[in-house]
Amino acid sequence: DVKVTQSSRYLVKRTGEKVFLECVQDMDHENMFWYRQDPGLGLRLIYFSYDVKMKEKGDIPEGYSVSREKKERFSLILESASTNQTSMYLCASSTPKGSGYTFGSGTRLTVV
Amino acid sequence: DQQVKQNSPSLSVQEGRISILNCDYTNSMFDYFLWYKKYPAEGPTFLISISSIKDKNEDGRFTVFLNKSAKHLSLHIVPSQPGDSAVYFCAASAHTGNQFYFGTGTSLTVIP
Numbered sequence: 001d002v003k004v005t006q007s008s009r010y011l012v013k014r015t016g017e018k019v020f021l022e023c024v025q026d027m028d029h030e031n032m033f034w035y036r037q038d039p040g041l042g043l044r045l046i047y048f049s050y051d052v053k054m055k056e057k058g059d060i061p062e063g064y065s066v067s068r069e070k071k072e073r074f075s076l077i078l079e080s081a082s083t084n085q086t087s088m089y090l091c092a093s094s095t096p097k098g099s100g101y102t103f104g105s106g107t108r109l110t111v112v
Numbered sequence: 113d114q115q116v117k118q119n120s121p122s123l124s125v126q127e128g129r130i131s132i133l134n135c136d137y138t139n140s141m142f143d144y145f146l147w148y149k150k151y152p153a154e155g156p157t158f159l160i161s162i163s164s165i166k167d168k169n170e171d172g173r174f175t176v177f178l179n180k181s182a183k184h185l186s187l188h189i190v191p192s193q194p195g196d197s198a199v200y201f202c203a204a205s206a207h208t209g210n211q212f213y214f215g216t217g218t219s220l221t222v223i224p
Contacts, residue, residue, distance in 0.1 A: 004155070009153070033211075035214075037150075040121065040216065041216060042118075042201065042214050042215055042216030042217050043156075043201060043214040043217075045211070048211065090155055090156070092155075099144075099161065100146050100158050100161065100203075100212070101156075101158075101212060102158075103148075103155035103156045103157070104155050105153075105154055105155045106153065106154065106155045108153065
């Protein structure tokens with residue numbers, strides 16, 4: 001069964017901490033994405049990557065960075081966590097011109 | 113600017129009746145559309161898709177209709193079941209791009 005795995009289901013971090021969210025896919029997909037989901041705002045794209053060491057800003061990149069050193073792994077970094085980054089974070093992957101995304105189970109991050 | 117819109121944040125339907133979820137888009141380059149279903153604390157899962165060469169696609173209890181001239185698609189669920197209670201996202205992409213654009217979601221509640 002193909003999978004996108006997010007390392008944590010729930011995280012609680014303090015304001016100002018550096019936070020790493022990890023995502024690994026086993027489908028050899030070229031494209032990987034990070035979204036956050038908030039009530040009434042839907043899925044908003046933070047960053048995406050079409051290849052190793054390549055990244056593109058999405059709609060809301062401020063306060064975030066990403067790393068893709070290997071094809072299967074795409075990390076989202078909150079440089080200095082703030083309370084407005086409390087959210088559900090979703091990782092997804094796809095093939096180029098693919099028929100859709102495969103999503104991970106999500107990480108519910110709470111910043112206190 | 114939101115290119116994919118779901119104007120109904122929530123919908124309640126009696127078990128056994130039809131659920132109709134609507135989605136509008138603004139970009140005429142979009143030619144492939146998906147519906148995802150999301151339960152709380154889980155990632156979205158693919159439900160059904162439609163290409164712009166069709167105006168209807170059916171999979172069991174789920175049917176998606178596409179009206180290209182109106183830039184509108186809808187998801188019909190019949191008969192609705194309590195297990196269908198979830199948030200539904202529509203998404204669209206253009207054949208020229210890698211990225212899907214998501215609506216803000218509609219929360220469906222099916223009342224037993």
